[in-house]
Amino acid sequence: MTAILLTELEHDALTELVNIGVSRAAVSLRKMIGDQVLLSVPSVEIISRKEAATLIREREVDQLVAVRQFFEGAFSGHALLIFPESNSLELVRAVTGDVLSADEVQEMEQEALSETGNVVLNGCLASMANMLQRPLTMSLPEVHRGDGQRLFELANKPADSGVVLFLYINFTISGRDIRGYIAMLMDLASLEALKQLIGEFLERIMDPEGITGGV
Template structure:
């Protein structure tokens, strides 16, 4: 990660990145609805592009225990992507997929959550690819359970290269059984945000 930003984002570029984020989250929510077999509503109260140094601040409660589903992104915009769910929300999501009213955070639940995360993250990346014409390819997912800030810090610490900015989306998913809250984070490697903007004529 560079000490100083390589470029400053204009208001128009921020708006464009927010629009791409909203499109991606719409595709991800549709994929989730198909997976769990129910109609869901999605709200995106916050979609922002933030400096990496400010990243922990995008979490609603950085010290809350969460379940994070992470995958590496390769292709024309390489980087790292993850969904971070509050543990109660993660339990509800896994329970919906497994058809169980209550679940514990065991191996079966972890597998269900990784499937959910993989499908949602892949749908999000596909939406970005379709919108920009750039190729973004997901790796198999992994999962961690820890405080949200600890998960983010661990991912960042293991990265060799990072862009100056990350795309983050606070997401509220409503299904017939209640609210599921989470945060999506996309951490591109250097030049990734600029490449996305250039692909839509805003570089």
Template sequence: MNIQILLNELERDALTEIVNIGVSRAAASLRRLIGAEVLLSVPSAEVVSRSAAAAMIADRESEPLVTVRQDFAGSFSGRALLILPAANGASLVRAVLGEAVDDEEALALRDETLTETGNLVLNNCLGTMANMLRESLTLSLPDLDHGGPAALFAAGAAGGEEAGGVVLFLYINFSIRNHDIRGYIAMLMDMPSLTMLQQLIAGFISSVMDDTAGGA
């Protein structure tokens, strides 16, 4: 099944813009928290199967991964993941904590810092999506996982491939305190949720076009 055609180019562009607004808000929150310039961007969005998402990360990353995950529920439901290679996760912790914290303390605070930072990024992304699409979402508390890409996208959780499960896959760039950090945002959804999300995005595009036409 070629599921990439489920979102057309205009819909992918609109979704990418919505998520970029969300991560921009996350960057502003991080900037206030740590008192340093923070840049976050999501270059593109695509919809792929779980196996394809796992293969894409496995092709790019050879080291273990650290992942912050949150379940979300509403008119569309699923699980959101912020995925970082372990070394990038360590760089993110160091960037957030600053140089005044020594290595031993940074290690002790690693999981807590990653969880809080991931929660901030995912909350802003999901909250912005909900607000701009005029929907509401309920979010679970964040959890932290360690492991490879196959475990992250295992078919048994949050709408597996046997139930038509898919992954909304986004590459993310961080720049914090001159640390360049790469990672991924993935949203695991079943097909009914993806279909609903597509309908909401189409409605968002239509409203933007109507506003533009009305203001011309």
């Protein structure tokens, strides 16, 4: 279990922030692909890295592919866009417009996934950071493969340290159903910082004129 828990209101606000961020990422992805893109986030969970690895192992039996980027600012960590391998190839076909052969799709996979991950993760996190009124910087994307345990590993960090903000996402691209996940790996200090920023966000939307702040 994590040492820092969100209240129901904070969790609802986080879910809304994530949904807005993912929706804006979908707009950017639509411009890149040239077809209608719908992304939805049916669930948002904060769990340990070990629990996240178990959860994705229970849901996915195939090899996983992930685009990974480091982000830092008021809160920091690693963001991953994760797909089952079969879904990742379908995404590449959507990105490349179904004009490539099977061999060409394989050759383009790394580049197409990096670009897609960069668009989705940057769009989502930049939008969240903007609404939380804090800047974030992000590293270049890297493509990783493996099971959940391997993808959620962090150098020099035990498996029971840190938390994962785990988002199940549904992609609908040009009639294709592509499931995936966004995971944000953070330490407890970053989660505490995020919780504080969510609290400030709630204060702003509940009291936009600062009336309760006095004169």
